[in-house]
Amino acid sequence: MARLGDMMLPVALAAGLVRHGYAAGGVGLALAAYTACFAGFVIFGGVIADLFGARRLMIGADLVRVGTQSTAAALFFSGNVTLWHLCAIGAVNGVCAAFFQPGIASTVPGITDDVQKANGVIRTGESVMAVLGPAFAGVLIGVASVGWVFAVHAATYLVSALCLGLLRSPTRVKTRPKGFFAGLAGGWQEFRSRTWIWSVIVIWMVFMVTVWGPTIPLAAAELITEHGERAYGIVNSGLGAGMAVGGLLALRIRPVHPLRAGAIALFGFALEPLTVGARVPFAAVVLGWAVAGAAMAFWSVMWATSIQTQLPNDVLNRISAYEVAGSVAMMPVGQLIAGPVSGVVGTHHVLLVSSGLALCTCAALLAVPAVRDLVRVDAPG
Numbered sequence: 001m002a003r004l005g006d007m008m009l010p011v012a013l014a015a016g017l018v019r020h021g022y023a024a025g026g027v028g029l030a031l032a033a034y035t036a037c038f039a040g041f042v043i044f045g046g047v048i049a050d051l052f053g054a055r056r057l058m059i060g061a062d063l064v065r066v067g068t069q070s071t072a073a074a075l076f077f078s079g080n081v082t083l084w085h086l087c088a089i090g091a092v093n094g095v096c097a098a099f100f101q102p103g104i105a106s107t108v109p110g111i112t113d114d115v116q117k118a119n120g121v122i123r124t125g126e127s128v129m130a131v132l133g134p135a136f137a138g139v140l141i142g143v144a145s146v147g148w149v150f151a152v153h154a155a156t157y158l159v160s161a162l163c164l165g166l167l168r169s170p171t172r173v174k175t176r177p178k179g180f181f182a183g184l185a186g187g188w189q190e191f192r193s194r195t196w197i198w199s200v201i202v203i204w205m206v207f208m209v210t211v212w213g214p215t216i217p218l219a220a221a222e223l224i225t226e227h228g229e230r231a232y233g234i235v236n237s238g239l240g241a242g243m244a245v246g247g248l249l250a251l252r253i254r255p256v257h258p259l260r261a262g263a264i265a266l267f268g269f270a271l272e273p274l275t276v277g278a279r280v281p282f283a284a285v286v287l288g289w290a291v292a293g294a295a296m297a298f299w300s301v302m303w304a305t306s307i308q309t310q311l312p313n314d315v316l317n318r319i320s321a322y323e324v325a326g327s328v329a330m331m332p333v334g335q336l337i338a339g340p341v342s343g344v345v346g347t348h349h350v351l352l353v354s355s356g357l358a359l360c361t362c363a364a365l366l367a368v369p370a371v372r373d374l375v376r377v378d379a380p381g
Contacts, residue, residue, distance in 0.1 A: 003125070003126045004133045006129075006133070006153075006156075007132075007134055007240065008137035008149050008152065009150075010236065011149070011236060012137050012141065012153075014027050014221065015141055016086075016146040017030060017086070026083050027217040028217035028218075028336060028338045029335070029336065029339075030087055030090055031090070031216060031217060032332035033087040033088070033094065034090035035328055035332040036091075036094065036332040037093075037095050039328045039329040040098070041094070041095050041099070042097075042098035042101055042102065042321050042324050043184065043187075044099075044321075045098045045100070045101065045102045046187060046317045046318040046319075046321020047184050047187065047318055047321070048180075049099075049103045049106070049321075050315075050318055051180065054103025054106055054107060055107070055164055055167065058099070059161045059164045061100040062158070062160045062161035062164065063157070063158075064092070064096050065154070066161070067154075068093050068096075068154075069151075069154035069157065070154040071089060072085075072147075073153075073154060075147075077145070077147040101321075102318070103317060105304075105308055105317055106313060108304075108308055109309070109313065115305050115309050116250065116254060116258075116309075119301045119305050120247050120250040123243060123246065123250065123297045124248055124251070126243065128244055129240070131240035132237075132240075133236070133240070134232070134233040134236030134237050134239075135233050138229055138234070139230075140152070141229055142229070186318065187321065187322055188322065190318070190319050191318075191319050191322040194310075194319075196370040196371050197319070199370060200259070200323075200371055201322075201326035201327060203361060203364045203368075204326065204327050204361075205326060205330040206330070206361065207357075208329070208330040208331040208333070208334055209331075209334045210353075210357040211334075211357050211358045212334065213332070213333060213337075213338065214273075214334045214337070214341070214342075214350055214351070215272060215276075215354055216335065217335055217338050217339070218276075218342055219272070219273065219276045221347070222351075223276065223285070235286055235289050236289070238293070239292065240293060242290035242293025242295075243293035243294065243296065244293075245294045246293060246297025246298040246300075247298075249294070250298050250301035254376070255302075255376070256375060256376060257376075258305060258374065258376050259302055259365070260366065260371070260373070260374075262299035262300075262303060263299065263362050265298040265299055266298075266365070267295065267359060268291045268292055268295030269299075269358050269362075270355045271288035272358075273354040273358065274288065274355035275287075275288035275289065277348045277349070277354070277355060278348075279348065305376075306376075307319070307320060307323065309378075310374075310377060
């Protein structure tokens with residue numbers, strides 16, 4: 001349920017800020033506040049999850065976000081919305097997400113023996129919500145107001161907390177870290193000792209600055225300006241539909257070299273910035289985003305499965321925290337520079353360059369032997 005609210009949020013945030021006079025730079029700043037805090041605190045979230053238990057930490061994070069999103073809803077209902085309000089709320093949400101996210105890595109292998117199938121099911125379920133979320137947000141904004149989207153988002157976090165409270169995962173014997181700083185250092189040592197992990201993260205940092213970071217605010221502002229808020233919701237629903245297809249494909253396809261297959265599929269993501277930057281017809285934009293969603297979902301399942309099956313459970317939360325931190329650390333940089341750079345060279349030029357750099361990212365992943373040749377743990381022979 002929380003995924004439904006998460007996919008509603010970009011539509012509501014972009015629409016709400018545009019209505020209150022903020023352009024792409026404002027949308028990028030609000031998104032960057034969330035991402036920066038998430039990237040800055042997620043490493044600590046992994047250590048705390050190993051020290052005190054992931055599930056309790058995840059429930060607490062959800063409950064705090066019930067309060068923050070309720071506050072955002074109240075601001076929009078009252079009409080007293082300023083950019084710094086939403087940046088502050090986004091920052092708190094980013095910290096909460098940082099404490100929530102690492103626990104997912106250990107929860108999935110703790111409740112299933114078929115990790116790839118579980119990840120495929122998760123991505124498919126998230127994708128269904130990704131289809132419904134933007135469309136529902138667009139309808140809700142049209143018939144009610146932006147504030148109602150934030151109110152529904154708060155409710156989804158409450159449902160998530162209740163579900164986690166009912167979850168009883170099998171107890172696993174773990175060697176917990178002997179303190180916060182010892183856990184932090186141990187996680188870093190485990191992370192840097194695996195070339196296939198840190199090389200992907202280095203490449204992904206470049207991807208975040210040059211591709212994903214700029215694309216999110218620029219594409220949102222461009223599509224809403226040219227086609228309207230409901231059209232942006234439709235495009236995001238196409239993205240979600242593609243993610244569902246990618247998740248279903250990941251349920252069926254079990255490549256011997258998962259990251260190689262994932263990187264090849266990821267070439268399709270270049271269509272997301274390309275279709276908006278090239279000003280193709282609206283139907284082609286929806287189709288391009290659907291292909292991009294399928295590509296990203298398939299890579300995501302291959303990556304998550306590799307992380308959860310190749311690493312020892314005792315350090316899984318901490319290593320996952322380091323890889324998540326590295327994955328998103330540079331996204332706020334891309335989001336922050338999106339507005340100023342597009343103001344100088346033009347939004348469409350930035351998106352076209354981002355599309356080309358997305359292709360370069362995939363080629364770089366395939367060029368690293370440790371990534372290209374990683375073998376799945378249950379491969380025949």
